[in-house]
Amino acid sequence: MKTEVRSFFDTVRPAIDSALDQLLPAETISPADLHRAMRYSVLAGGKRLRPALCVAAYSIYHEDYRPILPVASALEMAHTYSLIHDDLPAMDDDDFRRGMPSCHKKFGEAMAILAGDALLTLAFETVAACTQFDASRLNAAIVRLAGALGTREGMIAGQVCDLAAEGQALSAIELESIHRAKTGALLSTSVWLGGWLGGAATAELDALLQFGRKIGLAFQVVDDVLDETESREVLGKTAGKDRERGKATYPALLGIDQSRRHVRDLTEQARECIRPLGQRAALLVGISEFLETRAN
C-alpha cells in the first residue's frame, strides 16, 4: 500500500470506528442484549472499505472530511446488517464472520434478525439526521442508498439471485450481474454519496460512479479468489464455503490466474474512469491499488 493510502486508512479507520461507537446505542441502554448484538457485529472490525470510499470521494471536494463521517458510518451499518442476515441458517448459514462467531451463533437467531433490522433502520436514521447537508440533497442520498440496498438492482436482488443460483451453472455474465447487485451497488453508491454530498459536478459524479462500479466488481473477484486460496484464519470467515455450497465463483469459471488478470483489468478500467479528476482522486486510486494487491 502506498504511504499516502496507508496514512489515509490509518486516520480514517479510527475516525469511522469512533463515529460508529457514538452512533450505535450503548450496551447500557435497554434493550441491552440487542444493542450488544449490534455493536458486536459492527465493531468486530472489517476493512471499513465502504466508509473509506465515501470519505475519499468527499475528500476530493473538502479538506475536512468530518461532516461526511455519519454517512460513511451508515454505509458500514447497512453493510453489517446484510452480513448478519446473510449469515443466518436460512440463508448462507455461516458460523464465522470477521474472525468471530457470527451474530446468530453468539446471540441466537431472533436477536440476529432484529440486530440486522435495527442496523438497517439506524443507517437510514443516521443519514436523514445529517442536517449539515442541503436537505434536498440528503433526501436524494437516501433514495440512492435505498436503491443500492433494494430489490431492483440492489443488494437484496443480488442475494435472492445468489441463493437461487446455488448449484446452477452460471456464465461469467450472469455471475457478474449477481455481484453487481449484491456487492457492487453498495460499493459504487459509497463512492457516489461522497461525491454527491461533497458537491461534485454531474460529469465528475458520473466518473465516480463508474469508478465505483469497476472496483465493486474487482472487489468481488478478489473475494472469490481469497475464498479459494486463504484459510479461515486469514479470512475471518469460513473458507472454501462458496465451492462447498455449489456457488458459482470467478476462480471456478475462469481459474485463479485468469481471475487475477480480471482484477487487474477492472482496476485499470476503474482508474481510467477517474483520470479526468487528476491528482485530486489520488486516494481513490490508492484504494483501488490496495484492493488489487489483496488478490495476489
Next chain:
Amino acid sequence: MKTEVRSFFDTVRPAIDSALDQLLPAETISPADLHRAMRYSVLAGGKRLRPALCVAAYSIYHEDYRPILPVASALEMAHTYSLIHDDLPAMDDDDFRRGMPSCHKKFGEAMAILAGDALLTLAFETVAACTQFDASRLNAAIVRLAGALGTREGMIAGQVCDLAAEGQALSAIELESIHRAKTGALLSTSVWLGGWLGGAATAELDALLQFGRKIGLAFQVVDDVLDETESREVLGKTAGKDRERGKATYPALLGIDQSRRHVRDLTEQARECIRPLGQRAALLVGISEFLETRAN
C-alpha cells in the same frame, strides 16, 4: 361505525391499496419470487389502520389527501415488514397471518427475511422520494419514522422485550411499556406524520401525538382481548397464541371486562387530547370509536 368514518375508510382503503400496488415492484420484475412475496404479504388485506390515521391527520389541514398517500403507504410497508419478521420460526413462529399462510410458510424462510428487509428499505425510499413536501420536513419525518421502528423506544425495542418477557410475570406497567414500543410508537407516529407533513402547528402536533399514543395503547388491549375471544377465522391469525406462548396480556392481567373498560378509558382520553382541534378532528375521533367497538 359512523357513516362519516365508514365512507372515509371506503374511499381511503382503496386509495391506499392502489398506491401500494403502484409502489411495490411488479411480480414480472426480477427477482420475481421476492416481489411476489412482498406483494403477497402487503396486499393480503389488513385494516390499513396506520395509513388511515396518517391520512386522517393530514386531512385536518388539506382537503386533497393524495400527496400524503405515499407516506401512508410506507407506514403499511413498515408494518408488514414487522409482521413478516415477527412471524418467523425464530421469533413468534406463526403460521397464519391475515387469514393466509404467513410469508415464510408460503415462500420459505430466506425469502421471508429478505421480503421483510426489502419492505423496510422500500418504506424509507418511498418517504425520501416525496419531493412534494419541504425537504427539511421530510428529513425530520424520516428520522421520526426510524425512531418509531428503532431500538430505543420503537418497534424493535418492543419486540426484543416482548420475546424476553415470554413466560415471565409482568405488571400492567411493564406490559404497557412493551406495547408502547412494539405497536404504539408506529401508530402514534402515523398520526404525527400526517400532522407534521400537513403543516400542523406545534401545539396541535403535540395533541395529535398524545392522541396517537392513547389509541396505540387501546389498540393493543383490543388486540389482546380479540386474541382471547375470537377464532382464527375471525382474526386471520392463530388464536389464543399469546396464552400458549406464555405471553403476558391485558385479559390475563385484568380480565376481559376490565380490559374492555381500559379500552374505553384510553379511547376517551385519546379524544380528550384532540378536543382543541374541534370538528376538524372528527375523522380521528371516528377512527378511535371504531377501534373501541372492536373490543366489544
